[in-house]
Amino acid sequence: MPDRTDPFLPPDDEGRTLARRLLAEARHAALxxxxxETGTPSISRxxxxxxxAGTPITLISSLSAxxxxxxxxxxxxxxxxxxxxxxxxxxxxxxxxxxxxxYIDRSAPGHAALRDRWLADHPKSKLYIDFADxxxxxxxxxxxxxxxxxxxxxxxxxxxxRP
Amino acid sequence: MPDRTDPFLPPDDEGRTLARRLLAEARHAALxxxxxETGTPSISRxxxxxxxAGTPITLISSLSAxxxxxxxxxxxxxxxxxxxxxxxxxxxxxxxxxxxxxYIDRSAPGHAALRDRWLADHPKSKLYIDFADxxxxxxxxxxxxxxxxxxxxxxxxxxxxRP
Numbered sequence: 001m002p003d004r005t006d007p008f009l010p011p012d013d014e015g016r017t018l019a020r021r022l023l024a025e026a027r028h029a030a031l032x033x034x035x036x037e038t039g040t041p042s043i044s045r046x047x048x049x050x051x052x053a054g055t056p057i058t059l060i061s062s063l064s065a066x067x068x069x070x071x072x073x074x075x076x077x078x079x080x081x082x083x084x085x086x087x088x089x090x091x092x093x094x095x096x097x098x099x100x101x102x103y104i105d106r107s108a109p110g111h112a113a114l115r116d117r118w119l120a121d122h123p124k125s126k127l128y129i130d131f132a133d134x135x136x137x138x139x140x141x142x143x144x145x146x147x148x149x150x151x152x153x154x155x156x157x158x159x160x161x162r163p
Numbered sequence: 164m165p166d167r168t169d170p171f172l173p174p175d176d177e178g179r180t181l182a183r184r185l186l187a188e189a190r191h192a193a194l195x196x197x198x199x200e201t202g203t204p205s206i207s208r209x210x211x212x213x214x215x216a217g218t219p220i221t222l223i224s225s226l227s228a229x230x231x232x233x234x235x236x237x238x239x240x241x242x243x244x245x246x247x248x249x250x251x252x253x254x255x256x257x258x259x260x261x262x263x264x265x266y267i268d269r270s271a272p273g274h275a276a277l278r279d280r281w282l283a284d285h286p287k288s289k290l291y292i293d294f295a296d297x298x299x300x301x302x303x304x305x306x307x308x309x310x311x312x313x314x315x316x317x318x319x320x321x322x323x324x325r326p
Contacts, residue, residue, distance in 0.1 A: 007226045028253065030242055032195035032204035035261070041195035041204040043240040043259050045310070063170045065308065077206040079193055082245070090191060096206050098198070145228065147208070 007153050015154040019146045020163055022095045023050060026080035027122060031058070033069035033076045042069060048080060049121045051114055054163040056099065056139040059118060059125060063133050070137065074101040078139060091149035097161070099139035106135065170316050178317040182309045183326055185258045186213060189243035190285060194221070196232035196239045205232060211243060212284045214277055217326040219262065219302040222281060222288060226296050233300065237264040241302060254312035260324070262302035269298065 009015070029048035032041055044066040046058045056078060060067050070076060081094030104111060114136060119126055128134055141158040148154070172178070192211035195204055207229040209221045219241060223230050233239060244257030267274060277299060282289055291297055304321040311317070 028246060030193035030195075030206055032193075032206040032240075034204050038238075040238045040261055040305075041197050041236075041240055042261065043193055043195040043206070043242040045242065045246075045253065045257050047253055073204075075201075075203045077195075077204055079206045079208065083191060083208075090208060090210055094208050098203055098205065 007151070009152065009154045011154055011156055011160060015146050015148070015156065016160045018093055018148065019095050019144065019156055019161055020054075022081045022093060022146075023054070023056065023161060024163070029056075029058070029078040029080045031066055031076060031078050033066045034073040035065075036068040036072040039073075042066070046078070047122060047125065048078065049118055050163075051138065052117065054161070056097065056141070057114070057118070058137050058139060059122070059129065059134055060137055061128075061131070061133045062135070070101045071103075075099075075142070076101055076139070093146070093148045095144060095146050097139075097144045098142040100142055102138045102140065104136040104138055111136070172315065172317045174317055174319055174323060178309050178311070178319065179323045181256055181311065182258050182307065182319055182324055183217075185244045185256060185309075186217070186219065186324060187326070192219075192221070192241040192243045194229055194239060194241050196229045197236040198228075199231040199235040202236075205229070209241070210285060210288065211241065212281055213326075214301065215280065217324070219260065219304070220277070220281070221300050221302060222285070222292065222297055223300055224291075224294070224296045225298070233264040234266075238262075238305070239264055239302070256309070256311045258307060258309050260302075260307045261305040263305055265301045265303065267299040267301055274299070 026048045031044045031046045035042045049057050077098045079096045083092040144156040146154045189211045194207045194209045198205045212220050214220050240261045242259045246255040307319040309317045
């Protein structure tokens with residue numbers, strides 16, 4: 001029987017490859033952020049993609065609850081990896097990443113290229129990507145936890161996530 | 164064009180019915196909790212069900228990262244409502260609920276009935292439900308936000324969620 005008191009496996013290439021695949025395939029994610037009024041951990045579904053360096057990006061509206069939260073407290077977390085239709089959803093692999101959020105100004109260098117890349121991966125976002133209240137947020141990883149199912153958890157560093 | 168400065172619709176019966184359906188159908192959820200060491204909003208996938216009063220319940224291991232988080236700070240949030248396979252996942256309805264977590268002792272009255280109910284809804288959990296490190300946590304709603312897609316957000320109160 002495995003040692004159930006230390007639930008983390010040492011990082012390995014199989015885990016790194018799985019983590020990178022979960023990030024590359026995700027088009028949405030769950031975001032944990034601090035409620036701007038109370039600090040209570042709060043949650044939203046967000047759009048999700050990667051920039052050309054492989055850093056997580058989201059596109060959010062300044063009218064959303066999590067926008068005010070991220071502006072007040074940029075430390076947050078995202079989870080990617082959707083359960084399949086069959087089987088126990090808790091055995092489906094998912095990646096939790098603690099991040100530091102940083103708003104990207106429309107006038108920033110590289111914004112046009114990021115917009116093109118985002119539209120290629122999220123074609124339906126063309127309906128709102130240019131609304132004045134929408135903007136990109138870069139979410140730079142601070143630490144990560146890969147969970148491949150019971151007994152298959154692995155702590156990963158930011159460099160483990162880069163393609 | 165709708166007023167994009169007040170993104171919340173007034174609560175209505177359609178929204179309450181949708182919120183209750185999302186809770187009743189969910190077998191897993193995303194949990195936002197405070198990292199017990201840093202306070203950073205963190206995230207996990209959790210098993211999800213309802214007790215006979217319709218209050219959200221999870222079954223968690225004391226070896227999980229979120230277990231330590233919830234014990235240190237019981238205010239947390241859950242999100243239910245999985246995106247479908249087709250369409251923009253950000254238009255798929257989801258419900259975010261701020262909750263107060265409370266551990267349920269195995270010797271508590273009603274524990275056996277809760278265990279039976281949980282097993283009926285989560286048959287695969289019979290493999291681990293009786294492990295010493297697993298236990299139920301009741302997550303009593305404090306407030307809720309239903310998001311039925313762009314321009315269809317609605318704040319709901321705990322009593323709006325009860326069946």
